[in-house]
Amino acid sequence: MDAQVYKSDLIFTKNDKEFTSMEQAYLVVENGKVLGVFDRLPGKYESIPLKAYESGFLIPGFVDLHLHAPQYENLGIGLDEELLTWLNKYAFPEEARFSDAGYAEEVYKEVVRRLWENGTTRSVIFGTAHKGSTEILLRLMKKSGLGAYVGKVNMDRNSSQELTEDTERSLEDTEAILDAYRNERLVKPIITPRFVPSCSPRLMEGLGRLAEKYDAPVQSHLSENTDEVEWVKELHPDCESYAHVYERYGLLRQNRTIMAHCVYCTGSEKELMREKGVFAAHCPISNTDLTSGIAPVKDFIAGGVNLGLGSDISGGHTLWMPEVLVHAIQVSKLYYLYKDKDCGRLTLPEAFYLATKGGGSFFGKVGSFEEDYSFDALLIDDCAIIGQGKRSLEERLQKFIYTGEKGCIIKRFVEGNELGYTER
Amino acid sequence: MDAQVYKSDLIFTKNDKEFTSMEQAYLVVENGKVLGVFDRLPGKYESIPLKAYESGFLIPGFVDLHLHAPQYENLGIGLDEELLTWLNKYAFPEEARFSDAGYAEEVYKEVVRRLWENGTTRSVIFGTAHKGSTEILLRLMKKSGLGAYVGKVNMDRNSSQELTEDTERSLEDTEAILDAYRNERLVKPIITPRFVPSCSPRLMEGLGRLAEKYDAPVQSHLSENTDEVEWVKELHPDCESYAHVYERYGLLRQNRTIMAHCVYCTGSEKELMREKGVFAAHCPISNTDLTSGIAPVKDFIAGGVNLGLGSDISGGHTLWMPEVLVHAIQVSKLYYLYKDKDCGRLTLPEAFYLATKGGGSFFGKVGSFEEDYSFDALLIDDCAIIGQGKRSLEERLQKFIYTGEKGCIIKRFVEGNELGYTER
Numbered sequence: 001m002d003a004q005v006y007k008s009d010l011i012f013t014k015n016d017k018e019f020t021s022m023e024q025a026y027l028v029v030e031n032g033k034v035l036g037v038f039d040r041l042p043g044k045y046e047s048i049p050l051k052a053y054e055s056g057f058l059i060p061g062f063v064d065l066h067l068h069a070p071q072y073e074n075l076g077i078g079l080d081e082e083l084l085t086w087l088n089k090y091a092f093p094e095e096a097r098f099s100d101a102g103y104a105e106e107v108y109k110e111v112v113r114r115l116w117e118n119g120t121t122r123s124v125i126f127g128t129a130h131k132g133s134t135e136i137l138l139r140l141m142k143k144s145g146l147g148a149y150v151g152k153v154n155m156d157r158n159s160s161q162e163l164t165e166d167t168e169r170s171l172e173d174t175e176a177i178l179d180a181y182r183n184e185r186l187v188k189p190i191i192t193p194r195f196v197p198s199c200s201p202r203l204m205e206g207l208g209r210l211a212e213k214y215d216a217p218v219q220s221h222l223s224e225n226t227d228e229v230e231w232v233k234e235l236h237p238d239c240e241s242y243a244h245v246y247e248r249y250g251l252l253r254q255n256r257t258i259m260a261h262c263v264y265c266t267g268s269e270k271e272l273m274r275e276k277g278v279f280a281a282h283c284p285i286s287n288t289d290l291t292s293g294i295a296p297v298k299d300f301i302a303g304g305v306n307l308g309l310g311s312d313i314s315g316g317h318t319l320w321m322p323e324v325l326v327h328a329i330q331v332s333k334l335y336y337l338y339k340d341k342d343c344g345r346l347t348l349p350e351a352f353y354l355a356t357k358g359g360g361s362f363f364g365k366v367g368s369f370e371e372d373y374s375f376d377a378l379l380i381d382d383c384a385i386i387g388q389g390k391r392s393l394e395e396r397l398q399k400f401i402y403t404g405e406k407g408c409i410i411k412r413f414v415e416g417n418e419l420g421y422t423e424r
Numbered sequence: 425m426d427a428q429v430y431k432s433d434l435i436f437t438k439n440d441k442e443f444t445s446m447e448q449a450y451l452v453v454e455n456g457k458v459l460g461v462f463d464r465l466p467g468k469y470e471s472i473p474l475k476a477y478e479s480g481f482l483i484p485g486f487v488d489l490h491l492h493a494p495q496y497e498n499l500g501i502g503l504d505e506e507l508l509t510w511l512n513k514y515a516f517p518e519e520a521r522f523s524d525a526g527y528a529e530e531v532y533k534e535v536v537r538r539l540w541e542n543g544t545t546r547s548v549i550f551g552t553a554h555k556g557s558t559e560i561l562l563r564l565m566k567k568s569g570l571g572a573y574v575g576k577v578n579m580d581r582n583s584s585q586e587l588t589e590d591t592e593r594s595l596e597d598t599e600a601i602l603d604a605y606r607n608e609r610l611v612k613p614i615i616t617p618r619f620v621p622s623c624s625p626r627l628m629e630g631l632g633r634l635a636e637k638y639d640a641p642v643q644s645h646l647s648e649n650t651d652e653v654e655w656v657k658e659l660h661p662d663c664e665s666y667a668h669v670y671e672r673y674g675l676l677r678q679n680r681t682i683m684a685h686c687v688y689c690t691g692s693e694k695e696l697m698r699e700k701g702v703f704a705a706h707c708p709i710s711n712t713d714l715t716s717g718i719a720p721v722k723d724f725i726a727g728g729v730n731l732g733l734g735s736d737i738s739g740g741h742t743l744w745m746p747e748v749l750v751h752a753i754q755v756s757k758l759y760y761l762y763k764d765k766d767c768g769r770l771t772l773p774e775a776f777y778l779a780t781k782g783g784g785s786f787f788g789k790v791g792s793f794e795e796d797y798s799f800d801a802l803l804i805d806d807c808a809i810i811g812q813g814k815r816s817l818e819e820r821l822q823k824f825i826y827t828g829e830k831g832c833i834i835k836r837f838v839e840g841n842e843l844g845y846t847e848r
Binding site: 077 | 504534715755758772827
């Protein structure tokens with residue numbers, strides 16, 4: 001038995017209503033999974049080695065449901081544009097550089113190091129259309145010990161010349177990766193049609209077949225920007241909605257699909273997402289930075305749609321999930337003021353839930369300290385931000401989320417392993 | 425002659441339309457003021473000592489037009505509330521603690537250190553109603569070498585019992601500070617009625633008289649939140665608008681007054697502000713965090729109203745002005761999407777201008793590297809954020825603004841003096 005007891009202040013969310021906080025409690029881990037959390041350590045666990053963290057507190061690791069690793073170098077650049085212009089002017093030219101394996105290795109090393117540094121213990125990642133560089137990213141992620149789904153992007157129409165794939169080749173490359181990594185556990189491939197406008201029906205159909213054959217998850221983009229939504233309508237006038245295009249080609253797999261953004265989903269689209277257990281990846285910073293809009297997250301929550309948060313770099317300008325979480329709360333306040341007074345605003349426990357257990361559910365039992373959950377955790381040293389007085393654990397978490405920095409994270413665990421990743 | 429030449433990459437905004445950027449240029453400083461910037465150093469300056477910064481770049485220091493120093497300990501706390509509730513629940517109880525000089529000294533030392541660390545070379549600060557703690561803040565700011573206006577807050581109605589002042593005493597304390605610091609140059613007092621609801625007509629009238637007598641600047645709050653605006657209407661039904669209440673009591677002094685927020689200003693209010701040269705302190709993070717709304721900054725710019733940015737801690741959750749600047753851009757995009765498609769969005773040069781020369785104008789010639797401007801500057805080391813490829817100076821600035829951290833600031837200058845402030 002590989003077991004460990006941690007004694008520390010603990011704070012996490014079992015649901016989106018409230019925090020569970022326990023001061024100087026005991027968290028018992030066995031084989032990478034949480035056996036339980038206790039105010040007093042039960043006698044049967046007394047023989048297990050104990051580590052005590054007397055200052056600081058443990059939280060579940062952050063889950064980033066949507067990011068484009070190859071856009072890392074563009075962080076902070078070009079944010080005066082909107083989606084379709086921005087893709088052509090910034091995203092596609094940068095992604096084209098990933099035909100060069102050496103460049104991919106350099107950039108992806110930095111991305112992986114930054115994910116580690118930012119406490120993003122699980123992520124769902126878009127690579128580029130290149131098989132080679134995507135395999136580099138899979139290898140580097142695996143080496144880091146972080147958990148991830150990594151997708152080779154598929155795009156065979158309406159893309160830049162350099163990135164437009166031959167349809168058959170795109171499917172072959174995708175299948176080769178699915179096959180090679182079929183037995184991986186912590187870092188796995190995910191089928192990644194870029195978005196409807198850049199995928200031909202034949203490509204989407206083929207990807208739907210592969211998803212079925214390999215029982216693979218799927219990620220893509222949905223209803224991010226009004227021009228994009230119009231474009232999809234023109235391309236697929238026979239489909240009821242943008243989401244129904246994915247559905248037609250077998251790309252909304254039950255509880256295994258992530259759709260990023262979902263800013264402009266219609267009622268029937270939301271209903272389809274709920275039925276299929278699609279995860280909406282809410283990317284508030286990106287949606288603001290690219291003037292896309294504000295996704296109605298409170299509607300998604302009320303409607304029972306699976307939901308998590310995404311940084312969407314480099315449409316979003318940071319990997320730091322606390323900032324994504326704060327921005328989710330912020331835009332929900334503005335949506336309330338300027339769009340819908342009835343929908344309510346995101347609370348801190350709700351947003352924290354989305355950034356941990358909400359998105360974590362895509363990985364299984366991830367994002368909480370409840371029994372049987374993977375022990376993915378961050379030890380937060382808040383002594384530099386806590387200030388003068390005595391604060392409750394919930395206020396200390398508030399301060400960390402709103403004012404903390406990467407340097408506050410002093411330990412990172414995934415499946416019970418402490419990750420000391422330092423490679424540059 | 426106390427003169428110095430700096431050779432470095434330089435980027436700044438002479439106006440809000442575009443950056444002026446110069447690679448490896450020469451900036452000549454004499455007696456704390458900029459004599460000029462040159463691509464080639466003129467012969468007459470060749471005998472002046474030269475410092476060369478071969479990596480990194482120089483920008484003007486940041487100007488924060490509105491912050492509450494005594495709320496520093498509350499950073500990140502209580503942001504699920506709106507203004508009037510939040511004041512009573514969080515701001516007032518914390519400010520009441522500043523009757524204790526020892527506590528004030530501790531917290532204010534930290535605030536001053538953080539302003540220095542964040543590269544905020546000039547700021548306009550609310551203290552508390554306490555004369556003693558305000559003098560402590562004035563003293564600590566002076567010692568730091570940073571530039572500031574610091575105000576003892578006045579409040580004699582509708583406040584918590586602990587903070588409600590006797591009207592005469594409030595005026596006497598204010599006058600004592602105005603008198604004691606009348607000859608200061610870099611850190612000066614500013615008359616600070618909290619906001620109309622907490623100042624009786626008699627108090628405002630007395631403050632107007634003091635402003636005239638000491639030719640002193642004034643700061644307050646204006647039209648931040650709809651409930652607050654309604655309240656002012658009830659308190660002063662005879663005044664045309666909220667701003668007109670201040671005007672009635674002589675508190676809108678020509679080009680010497682800052683009004684924070686200005687989210688809900690009416691047309692005639694804006695016109696009055698323009699006439700009086702009132703500076704609007706746009707505090708986007710605070711206005712979002714407290715669900716106040718989005719100030720129509722593009723309208724203010726188009727209407728010729730003086731404008732700068734404020735962190736408004738702890739209504740806002742950070743002192744880091746690049747984040748304030750980014751949020752100003754972000755909310756302008758959402759205002760465009762959800763409120764007014766005709767008003768346009770804030771560009772990066774516009775927002776940078778507001779954070780430097782826009783707010784700096786309240787201090788005189790501050791916030792630019794043009795001739796005769798105070799040499800207030802930050803040396804930015806961007807090697808950790810610039811990444812792989814060669815970037816233009818403007819893109820390097822974009823990256824610093826969107827993704828930089830305090831650690832990127834490696835030197836800070838105010839009036840030509842490098843500040844090595846380190847006291848904790």
